[in-house]
Amino acid sequence: TTLLYTIKFEIRRMSSTLLILVLVSGISCDLYSDPDQGTCGEEQQQGTGCGCGQLERDKNNSPRDGDTKAGVTSPLPQSTADSTLEGMVRIPAGEFTMGTDEPFLPLDGESPARKVSLPDFYIDKFEVTNADFASFVSATGHVTEAQVYGDSFVLDGLLSPEENAKVASAVQGAPWWLPVRGATWDHPEGSDTDLVGREHHPVVHVSWNDAKAYCSWAGKRLPTEAEFEKACQGGNGDSLYPWGNKEVPSDGVHRANIWQGTFPHENTLEDGYHTTAPVGSFPGNGYQVHDLIGNVWEWVDDWWSTTHSPHHRPGAEVPGAEKVKKGGSYMCTKQYCYRFRCPARTKTSPDTTGLNVGFRCVRSA
Numbered sequence: 001t002t003l004l005y006t007i008k009f010e011i012r013r014m015s016s017t018l019l020i021l022v023l024v025s026g027i028s029c030d031l032y033s034d035p036d037q038g039t040c041g042e043e044q045q046q047g048t049g050c051g052c053g054q055l056e057r058d059k060n061n062s063p064r065d066g067d068t069k070a071g072v073t074s075p076l077p078q079s080t081a082d083s084t085l086e087g088m089v090r091i092p093a094g095e096f097t098m099g100t101d102e103p104f105l106p107l108d109g110e111s112p113a114r115k116v117s118l119p120d121f122y123i124d125k126f127e128v129t130n131a132d133f134a135s136f137v138s139a140t141g142h143v144t145e146a147q148v149y150g151d152s153f154v155l156d157g158l159l160s161p162e163e164n165a166k167v168a169s170a171v172q173g174a175p176w177w178l179p180v181r182g183a184t185w186d187h188p189e190g191s192d193t194d195l196v197g198r199e200h201h202p203v204v205h206v207s208w209n210d211a212k213a214y215c216s217w218a219g220k221r222l223p224t225e226a227e228f229e230k231a232c233q234g235g236n237g238d239s240l241y242p243w244g245n246k247e248v249p250s251d252g253v254h255r256a257n258i259w260q261g262t263f264p265h266e267n268t269l270e271d272g273y274h275t276t277a278p279v280g281s282f283p284g285n286g287y288q289v290h291d292l293i294g295n296v297w298e299w300v301d302d303w304w305s306t307t308h309s310p311h312h313r314p315g316a317e318v319p320g321a322e323k324v325k326k327g328g329s330y331m332c333t334k335q336y337c338y339r340f341r342c343p344a345r346t347k348t349s350p351d352t353t354g355l356n357v358g359f360r361c362v363r364s365a
Contacts, residue, residue, distance in 0.1 A: 088122040089288055090365065096230045097238040099308060100343040109306030110343050113238065116226050120365035123223060123231050126279035126290055127202035127298065127360045128214060130195045133185060136214050144185055145207040146353040152183040152205045153354040154190065155331065156264070158275065163190035176264040177354075188355060200278040202296045202358040208323045208350035211299045211359035220361035222301040225345065227362055228326045232292040232342035234285030240341045242285035242292050247334075255282055256294030258340050259333045275330055275355070293340040294332065296358035297325040304347035322347040329356035 095117045103110035136142060146152040156176040159167070163180065171177040182191035185205045188198075195201075206214075208222075215221050223231070234242045241247065243255050254271040261268040273281070277295055284290045292298075304322040325348055328340030339346055348357070 085122050085363070087126070088124055088363065090120060090122050091118075091227070091231050091287060093118060093120045093365075096233065098226055098229050098343070100238065103343075104338055104341070105344065107306070108339075108345055109308065110345065112308065114308060116230075118226060118230060121223075121227055122363045122365060123227065123287075123289060124220075124360040124362070125284065125288065127296060127358050128211075129200050129279055130185070130203050131199040133203040133206070133214065134195075134199075136217055140213075140217060142210070142213060142217075144205065144210045144353070145351045146184045146205045149351075151179050151181045153177050153352075154180040154183050154188075155275070155355055158189045158355070160190070160192055163192055166190075183355070198276070201276040202279055202291075204276065204296060204355050204358055205353045206299075206358060207353050208299045208348075210353075212301075214359075215361040218361060220363045222299060222359065223362040225300045225302040225324050225326060228292070228298065228300050229342055231287060231289050232285070232327070234287050234289070234292075236286060238343070240343075242289070242342065243283075256291070256340060257282065257330045258294045258328065259331055259336075261333075263331065263333050263336045273330060277330070291327075293327045293342070295330060296327075296356050297329045297346070298327045299357070299359040300324050300326055321349060323350045325357065331356055 095115050097113050098116045099113050100110055101113045154177075156170070156178050159178070159180065163182075164178075167178045167180060169179065180190050183189065183205060185203050186195055187193050188195070188204055212222055232242050233239055236242075236244060239245055241255065243249060248254060257271055257273045257277040259267055260270040267274055271277075271282075277291075279295070280290045282290060282294075285292065300323070302324045303318065303320045304324050305318070305320070325346050326344070328337065328344065331337065332340040338344070
């Protein structure tokens, strides 16, 4: 057992200035080198990983002049679309194992393994797409929090030279994350980009509050962490991935959109995608739910906690400052941010947005 140290950089808003908070903590980690499991020491020594869990807005930051948060917090008219369960699948009731007794990132609260019983519920087969979200905005006039605050986080290298020249700062320790003015759900890489050809990609630059508003409008809700994790396992027991325990199965076919190569400098595109992929580009799991890991992080309903009771009751978490995200994204690798696993998790404040965060919805049966 080796004592390793994790350095985490928390980025918060103070007016238009980035405040970098450096947190250092130690953990005990059993090193192992199973090629199908990764190496615990590698992740911890790399420190921040992709930095996805450390991007947060400062609570004292004010929206841009003339903007309000009414579009985020006001009750919205419900969708008049057919309220059938089209595009959803039923996850059967029953007990499953949530979490793990072999955590890869102990500080994330991946452990302990505990038995959780859930009733039947329905979950979207796919992540909410740009086309879906456009319908919501058209029907409600919803203004996202990225639009209210005027900026959102974008991966370095995806900006045009003109947009890149406008960026005045980067995130220390994770310089591939840039706060970009004008980056919104319909302008993903800044004001000079659009959604042409990406109508069926997952919507991004949406906060937890935006996601909750969409699901409510659609007559649904955000999944609990337990519901997401059960759906992720696909009926395979407490498997690492929706399809089993090997990142790439013996047939050599990739099952998820993650990063191949050396992050953040080279993506070898072995899975065919550099950033988001159209939803459903990879096979569904045993429940026929797609993209539960990789592609984009997904908001779930729960408040963040790293202390779990042996008989975890979903929704019993004490309200806090951050919400849980599950599934990892196209930026995840085993060397950085090895969180594209069913029991993996991270946290972000509910008003934070970025180019690799989206969501899907559920309905109670």
